[in-house]
Amino acid sequence: MILKNNPRVTVKPITVEDAKAFMGEDSPLPSHKGLSFFLDGELAGIAGIRFERGLFVVFSNIKSD
Numbered sequence: 001m002i003l004k005n006n007p008r009v010t011v012k013p014i015t016v017e018d019a020k021a022f023m024g025e026d027s028p029l030p031s032h033k034g035l036s037f038f039l040d041g042e043l044a045g046i047a048g049i050r051f052e053r054g055l056f057v058v059f060s061n062i063k064s065d
Helices: 016-023
Strands: 009-013 032-039 042-052 055-062
Touching: 016 042
Parallel strands: none
Antiparallel strands: 009 032, 032 042, 042 055
């Protein structure tokens, strides 16, 4: 498993800034729970869940490069 004891990978709670980095300024994430994944200190992916229009929405995104 790549995450186990890999010093290149960091995982932390997602922030609005992390979400905007992937989804742009129109990111609808004022109320969300999730994780941000960093590779060598650079944001590499996000994943989480948000509550929107009475439904839970699961989201994720990863950089392609």
